[in-house]
Amino acid sequence: MHRKIPLSVQVRRFVFIFFGAVLVSIGLELFLVPNNIIDGGIIGISIILSYITNIPIGTFTFFLNLPFLIVGYKQIGKSFALYTLFGVAILSLTVNLLHGLPTVTKEPILATVFGGIILGVGVGLIIRNGGSLDGTEIVAILFNKKFPFSVGEVVMFFNIFILGSAGFVFGWDRAMYSLITYFIAFKMIDLTIEGFEESKAVWIISDKSGEIGETLLARLGRGVTYLHGEGGYSGEGKKVLFTVITRLELAKLKSIVEDIDPNAFLAIGNIHETKGGQFKKKAIH
Incomplete structure (x- = not known):
C-alpha cells in the first residue's frame, strides 16, 4: 500500500516545478534560442524543428513529450507522470509567451554559459521535486528494461545524435557551443539536486x-x-x-x-x- 503524499508537499512540488519550468523557458528564449544554441533531449529536437518549420518551440515540446508519457505511464508511476505533464505544459506555454523578446546577450559564449546555468537550475528543480521535462529519459528507462544498456548510456546516445544534428542545421560552431551548454546544464542539474552543502x-x-x-x-x-x-x-x-x-x-x-x-x-x-x-x-x- 502506497503512503499518500500530504497535500502541502504536493503543492510545494507543483510550485517548484512551476518555477523550474519558467527558469528553463528564460534560459532558452532569452539566451540560447536567439543565438542558435540548443540543449539535448526533446527540447533540442523542438528547437531544431521550430527553426526549420517556424512552428513555436512550445508546441513541439508539448506534443513530442506526450507519446512518451503515455507509453511510460505504467513504468514511471502516476505521480511522476502528473508532475512531468505539469512541468512540460508550463514550459510549453512560457516558451511561447517569451518568444520574440530581445535576447539578453548576442555574445555566444555568454549565452552558452548563462543559458546553461539557468537551464540546469530549472531542470534540477523539476527533477528534485519528482518530475521531468524530457521524454528521452522515459525511453531510456524502457530501453534499460529490455536491452543491456544503462539509462545514462541511452540518454547520451540520443543527445549525441541531437547535438550532432545541430551542426547540420545551425553550423558546427553552434553545435560546439551547444555541447558546452549541455555540459554546464548537466553539472548545474547535479548541483541543484544534491545541494551546495556536500x-x-x-x-x-x-x-x-x-x-x-x-x-x-x-x-x-x-x-x-x-x-x-x-x-x-x-x-x-x-x-x-x-x-x-x-x-x-x-x-x-x-x-x-x-x-x-x-x-x-x-x-x-x-x-x-x-x-x-x-x-x-x-x-x-
Whole structure:
C-alpha cells in the first residue's frame, strides 16, 4: 500500500516545478534560442524543428513529450507522470509567451554559459521535486528494461545524435557551443539536486577510537557512532568510528586524528543528503 503524499508537499512540488519550468523557458528564449544554441533531449529536437518549420518551440515540446508519457505511464508511476505533464505544459506555454523578446546577450559564449546555468537550475528543480521535462529519459528507462544498456548510456546516445544534428542545421560552431551548454546544464542539474552543502562520511579504525571520538565531540561538536568490526587478516576485534561532517570540517578532523593516532585508518566518502539522526552540530560550551 502506497503512503499518500500530504497535500502541502504536493503543492510545494507543483510550485517548484512551476518555477523550474519558467527558469528553463528564460534560459532558452532569452539566451540560447536567439543565438542558435540548443540543449539535448526533446527540447533540442523542438528547437531544431521550430527553426526549420517556424512552428513555436512550445508546441513541439508539448506534443513530442506526450507519446512518451503515455507509453511510460505504467513504468514511471502516476505521480511522476502528473508532475512531468505539469512541468512540460508550463514550459510549453512560457516558451511561447517569451518568444520574440530581445535576447539578453548576442555574445555566444555568454549565452552558452548563462543559458546553461539557468537551464540546469530549472531542470534540477523539476527533477528534485519528482518530475521531468524530457521524454528521452522515459525511453531510456524502457530501453534499460529490455536491452543491456544503462539509462545514462541511452540518454547520451540520443543527445549525441541531437547535438550532432545541430551542426547540420545551425553550423558546427553552434553545435560546439551547444555541447558546452549541455555540459554546464548537466553539472548545474547535479548541483541543484544534491545541494551546495556536500557532507562527508568518515570511517576511522584506530586502537584509540574512544579518545578520537571524545575529541571530535568536544572540538567539532559532532556525534559519533561506534561500529564493531573484525580484522580480515588478524581476526582481532576492531572498533570502527563513524561520523558525518561538513566539507569545511574535514581538514580539522584529519588533524585531530593525526595528533591522537598517526597510524589510524581513515576512509572518507561524499554524502549528498542526510536526514534524521543527530547530524546537527551539538552546542559546545
